[in-house]
Amino acid sequence: MATSVTTPGRSVATDTGALAWLRAWIKSHRQASGYAVAVLIVAAVLFGWNLLSARTAERNAGRQIEQGRLALASKNYQLAASVLSQAVENYSGTRAAQEASILLAQARLAQGQYQQAIDVLKRFAPKADAGYRAQAYGLLGAAYENAAHFRDAAEAYQQAADAAPYPFLRAQFLSDAGRAWLATGDTGKAIGAYRTIAEKLDSTGSVTEARVRLGELTKGTSIAVPVK
16 A cells, blocks of 8 residues: 655745745735734733733722721711712722622611612612622612612512522512511512412521411411421
8 A cells, every 4th residue: 555655855845935925925015014013012012901900990999898898897887888989980890899889788778878779779789790689689678668668679679589599598588578568568479478488498597487477467277388
């Protein structure tokens, strides 16, 4: 059987021919080559600048959020709200801004500024990342409830329950929703919230209260939830 062998000489000749063609092309297209090199240099500079800017922004945002968190912990709510409002505005669209939005809402609630908390959370909650969504809707429910907007509170608590990553959180938010539905006079939806806890989240700490509320609302006639 014949075997085809590629000789080293032919390979070298091919490589040399390719290099010669590339050099010839560059010589005949000096302007285009210059533009290409310039574009690559500018792109590299921009990439480096954006990376440096992003890291600098993260550090600045972290310092600002930490300042706001410390002010909140020391009950200097006015300072906390001021610092965190700036962080939300300055770093919009970043994870830092999401954390700042949660802390800002807490500061507003602590000051009794329920409408301002509602304004912050209505903008933030629908677009919050999964890690912040349940907390955002839970705070929105609390703000609505404190402002005596009970139907809005119940709906926000339900959205918090839907977004909750853990059973105990879902149960807590459903319990909050049940309380808010009762405040609106809608016992049917309140029973639905409490029954979900009793039947599907019965390993959580909220189940005892849920069973008590169900017993009160149904007079013990319409539930068949085993007591463990």
